[in-house]
Amino acid sequence: MKQSKLFTKTQKDALKDEVSTNAQLLIRAGFIHKEIAGVYAYMPLGLRVLENIKKIVREEMNAVGGQEVMMTTLQPKDIWEKTDRWDDAKVDNWFKTKLVNGTELGVGLTHEEPIVDAVSNYLNSYKDMPFAVYQIQNKFRNELRAKSGLLRGREFVMKDMYTFCRNHEQHDQEYEKIVATYYKVYDRLGLGAITYRTYADGGIFTPRFSDEFQTLSEVGEDTIYVDEAKRIAINEEIYTDENLAKLGLNKSELVAKKGIEVGNTFHLESKYTDALGLYYKDEKGEKQSIIMGCYGIGVSRLMGVIAELFADDKGLIWPEAIAPFRVHLLSLNQNEKAQEIYDALNAAGVEVLFDDREVNAGVKFADADLMGMPFQLVVSEKNMRDNRVELKNRKTGAVEYIPLDSSEIVKYFQNK
Amino acid sequence: MKQSKLFTKTQKDALKDEVSTNAQLLIRAGFIHKEIAGVYAYMPLGLRVLENIKKIVREEMNAVGGQEVMMTTLQPKDIWEKTDRWDDAKVDNWFKTKLVNGTELGVGLTHEEPIVDAVSNYLNSYKDMPFAVYQIQNKFRNELRAKSGLLRGREFVMKDMYTFCRNHEQHDQEYEKIVATYYKVYDRLGLGAITYRTYADGGIFTPRFSDEFQTLSEVGEDTIYVDEAKRIAINEEIYTDENLAKLGLNKSELVAKKGIEVGNTFHLESKYTDALGLYYKDEKGEKQSIIMGCYGIGVSRLMGVIAELFADDKGLIWPEAIAPFRVHLLSLNQNEKAQEIYDALNAAGVEVLFDDREVNAGVKFADADLMGMPFQLVVSEKNMRDNRVELKNRKTGAVEYIPLDSSEIVKYFQNK
Numbered sequence: 094m095k096q097s098k099l100f101t102k103t104q105k106d107a108l109k110d111e112v113s114t115n116a117q118l119l120i121r122a123g124f125i126h127k128e129i130a131g132v133y134a135y136m137p138l139g140l141r142v143l144e145n146i147k148k149i150v151r152e153e154m155n156a157v158g159g160q161e162v163m164m165t166t167l168q169p170k171d172i173w174e175k176t177d178r179w180d181d182a183k184v185d186n187w188f189k190t191k192l193v194n195g196t197e198l199g200v201g202l203t204h205e206e207p208i209v210d211a212v213s214n215y216l217n218s219y220k221d222m223p224f225a226v227y228q229i230q231n232k233f234r235n236e237l238r239a240k241s242g243l244l245r246g247r248e249f250v251m252k253d254m255y256t257f258c259r260n261h262e263q264h265d266q267e268y269e270k271i272v273a274t275y276y277k278v279y280d281r282l283g284l285g286a287i288t289y290r291t292y293a294d295g296g297i298f299t300p301r302f303s304d305e306f307q308t309l310s311e312v313g314e315d316t317i318y319v320d321e322a323k324r325i326a327i328n329e330e331i332y333t334d335e336n337l338a339k340l341g342l343n344k345s346e347l348v349a350k351k352g353i354e355v356g357n358t359f360h361l362e363s364k365y366t367d368a369l370g371l372y373y374k375d376e377k378g379e380k381q382s383i384i385m386g387c388y389g390i391g392v393s394r395l396m397g398v399i400a401e402l403f404a405d406d407k408g409l410i411w412p413e414a415i416a417p418f419r420v421h422l423l424s425l426n427q428n429e430k431a432q433e434i435y436d437a438l439n440a441a442g443v444e445v446l447f448d449d450r451e452v453n454a455g456v457k458f459a460d461a462d463l464m465g466m467p468f469q470l471v472v473s474e475k476n477m478r479d480n481r482v483e484l485k486n487r488k489t490g491a492v493e494y495i496p497l498d499s500s501e502i503v504k505y506f507q508n509k
Numbered sequence: 510m511k512q513s514k515l516f517t518k519t520q521k522d523a524l525k526d527e528v529s530t531n532a533q534l535l536i537r538a539g540f541i542h543k544e545i546a547g548v549y550a551y552m553p554l555g556l557r558v559l560e561n562i563k564k565i566v567r568e569e570m571n572a573v574g575g576q577e578v579m580m581t582t583l584q585p586k587d588i589w590e591k592t593d594r595w596d597d598a599k600v601d602n603w604f605k606t607k608l609v610n611g612t613e614l615g616v617g618l619t620h621e622e623p624i625v626d627a628v629s630n631y632l633n634s635y636k637d638m639p640f641a642v643y644q645i646q647n648k649f650r651n652e653l654r655a656k657s658g659l660l661r662g663r664e665f666v667m668k669d670m671y672t673f674c675r676n677h678e679q680h681d682q683e684y685e686k687i688v689a690t691y692y693k694v695y696d697r698l699g700l701g702a703i704t705y706r707t708y709a710d711g712g713i714f715t716p717r718f719s720d721e722f723q724t725l726s727e728v729g730e731d732t733i734y735v736d737e738a739k740r741i742a743i744n745e746e747i748y749t750d751e752n753l754a755k756l757g758l759n760k761s762e763l764v765a766k767k768g769i770e771v772g773n774t775f776h777l778e779s780k781y782t783d784a785l786g787l788y789y790k791d792e793k794g795e796k797q798s799i800i801m802g803c804y805g806i807g808v809s810r811l812m813g814v815i816a817e818l819f820a821d822d823k824g825l826i827w828p829e830a831i832a833p834f835r836v837h838l839l840s841l842n843q844n845e846k847a848q849e850i851y852d853a854l855n856a857a858g859v860e861v862l863f864d865d866r867e868v869n870a871g872v873k874f875a876d877a878d879l880m881g882m883p884f885q886l887v888v889s890e891k892n893m894r895d896n897r898v899e900l901k902n903r904k905t906g907a908v909e910y911i912p913l914d915s916s917e918i919v920k921y922f923q924n925k
Binding site for chain 2: 164169200231
């Protein structure tokens with residue numbers, strides 16, 4: 094894409110009321126626009142990052158057998174009353190609205206009840222299980238405060254998956270298969286080394302622990318105790334001697350850290366299926382309870398985490414896997430040659446943002462650093478005299494030179 | 510995909526309160542699930558159709574230079590007050606909600622105001638225009654009644670594009686370029702021949718007509734007068750002698766028809782930009798008004814239109830461009846050979862749903878007809894004896910035979 098055509102621009106300052114680093118950088122770089130606290134619109138570059146994250150999550154959920162659906166935002170009251178999650182006294186972060194005739198509706202904050210309700214059209218027999226259903230969708234939570242940019246949104250994008258199994262044995266297999274896939278997701282996003290499977294409270298309807306995936310960060314809201322050797326952690330909320338013994342963790346090997354929860358997986362037992370009257374028939378035709386699991390990944394939160402953690406004083410530093418464009422081509426008054434390189438990269442399928450604007454070199458370099466594409470490719474008079482282009486790695490700052498030849502440049506990125 | 514793994518199943522009957530043909534068929538085939546009237550969740554096959562429609566719309570909007578964004582569902586009151594569209598007495602189909610602190614919020618029904626507000630971060634100069642911004646997103650409208658399935662939703666998917674231009678001349682160029690693209694979208698969806706550009710009321714802030722795209726259908730809510738020769742129509746709402754004269758249309762050449770509005774394009778003049786205080790500086794540094802256009806396509810409505818129109822008494826008939834799968838492979842107790850064909854088609858990138866279930870042939874044929882994939886490929890004992898597979902075209906009913914050889918079958922679909 095040509096930057097002269099991009100309708101967004103970088104901004105010198107973020108909004109005064111925006112205190113989080115991730116939102117400040119993303120707003121200044123023109124990736125997001127703040128609607129209200131915790132509610133952000135995605136501009137073209139921001140949407141490309143979000144879609145790249147979604148794509149990775151979707152590929153991994155499909156690989157583990159997940160079937161993608163799209164549930165609704167508007168929610169009828171009756172299914173939530175059956176599980177006692179409608180009343181604001183029980184669930185305090187609903188957004189609610191009304192039909193013209195006065196009927197109350199919820200604005201979807203999670204989707205256990207509607208998923209069970211939808212699945213009840215189709216699930217009858219033990220032969221129908223196991224299966225996994227997921228969606229990547231906007232969720233709405235009426236948070237009292239929302240000051241962390243994309244890290245805690247009132248409107249945010251989440252992947253939520255739900256499994257349906259005939260018994261605990263089948264459930265445990267599905268559960269561990271999906272947890273294994275979670276590692277792949279965080280690895281592909283470049284967060285694998287600093288993200289820990291973390292034991293946490295499982296909720297009131299199961300004796301088991303839930304699992305959180307916590308990415309280490311000073312801005313994290315959670316305190317976790319990390320066992321580096323075992324690559325495992327335990328959330329402060331269940332950090333008792335009894336639980337440590339149960340988990341085989343040794344206090345002396347644990348280090349307290351701050352973490353951001355980027356995913357979680359829960360054993361739901363048969364709480365929701367029983368409450369909504371969904372059962373299956375076994376081989377003998379007898380009615381049995383269904384065991385559910387649920388599995389979340391904070392998709393827009395991950396974008397915030399990466400913006401927050403992979404940045405320096407000049408701006409954003411996107412990992413290649415999710416960058417809006419892989420290459421930022423900067424033309425310093427050499428648009429003709431740069432255009433040739435741009436065309437060649439585009440034709441070869443290398444995603445490139447071409448800064449063809451009539452602004453000075455300083456502005457181009459500063460904007461490129463702020464926007465954070467992994468590679469900056471500089472076409473300048475000086476470089477052309479030396480018959481080469483300059484390639485800067487945004488993350489390391491390392492500079493290389495490539496011969497001034499479109500096919501050489503294409504080859505460079507194809508082999509990289 | 511293997512049908513034995515698909516968690517949805519066909520159903521004998523639709524819901525009792527579902528009166529529309531499109532929703533009845535889509536529910537029976539397991540494509541959608543009704544949450545409340547006008548609010549449907551998309552099951553795996555339905556989501557595949559929806560995503561295929563989105564893909565076509567997205568490709569065409571990108572081809573015309575559109576820059577994709579994602580605006581928010583939660584809407585702050587202040588920007589809508591500036592255009593006098595907040596008050597329920599003015600706009601009667603808002604869903605509204607509240608923050609914990611009592612602050613009123615809207616649930617997005619359209620996005621002119623937030624788009625202008627976002628664009629105001631970046632747009633200063635005549636040099637910044639023209640440009641086009643679009644999104645494909647859920648919209649929420651508090652309709653009094655919603656009995657038409659996907660044809661009129663309370664929660665629905667829409668593509669809305671907005672153009673920003675420095676004057677009417679530039680606006681007219683952008684506007685006609687986008688209208689031309691609309692024809693391409695409807696052509697690709699197989700609706701081109703029965704969809705008419707239709708002059709309609711332009712609203713109170715422009716003397717110009719708007720354009721609707723109306724697909725002919727008996728279940729349409731609109732009456733339009735069609736000039737077949739000119740491939741143009743006029744909406745009943747502006748069907749006056751004065752307007753006919755203005756448009757060069759002749760009453761004697763017009764035929765009254767029922768239509769479903771599948772798209773619309775409006776001249777917004779500078780109503781929204783002026784109201785929100787967004788202007789640009791011209792070459793002389795003087796402040797000027799910005800001319801906007803907006804351009805909608807009803808994405809989920811199109812799915813409903815196609816389900817409604819492309820169907821027979823046996824079920825749905827998807828056009829190849831948007832079918833969930835191109836081929837429905839039916840194995841009549843010949844799973845081993847069918848598996849081989851399935852693997853070969855998958856490897857060649859031909860999208861195939863493999864009915865490997867242990868049910869009788871009659872059930873498989875009835876389900877395949879109801880679900881409506883374009884081609885049914887039948888592997889049976891009889892066909893195997895004749896060393897061939899049977900290929901039925903769902904739309905025409907025509908039957909062909911292909912030699913029982915995976916590479917022959919793959920070649921057939923690759924060349925088709």
